[in-house]
Amino acid sequence: MTEEAIGSPEGLLDDWMPRRELAGIIGVSSDTLKRWETRRIGPPCIRIGRKVLYRRGAVKDWLLEQESRKTGARRVAR
Template sequence: MTEQTTGTPEGLLDDWMPRQELAGIIGVSSDTLKRWETRRIGPPCIRIGRKVLYRRGAVKDWLLEQESRKAGPRARSAR
């Protein structure tokens, strides 16, 4: 098995991204993601020491869940 310059096996963390990267992608600050994690309202994450990582698939699922939450109440109130 080859290793990248970080010393981790190649491909091991390919599906994961750090908090700062996700913050840039979805247009919020790292502090906002940290606050969401504390309140358990943000995308699921894992911690490895001080490093916080988000799995890309879990973030996509979370985004879809947010979309359906927004659509649900509107659909009920639009009678």
């Protein structure tokens, strides 16, 4: 396949961020994200070799899911 057929490699990972960047954005440590990944309770991620990447859209969806779970739990408790 030619580069034209698959698109330019520039910008390929624009929608993805490394673990350290996400940790800084949401205010948790990289180790916390690593534990969440192991327990399958954190935002979805992919691994490319040793690199762990998070898609921005998937992180936003995960945050909304956390919000709705908490809101739903409050409604049930009342």
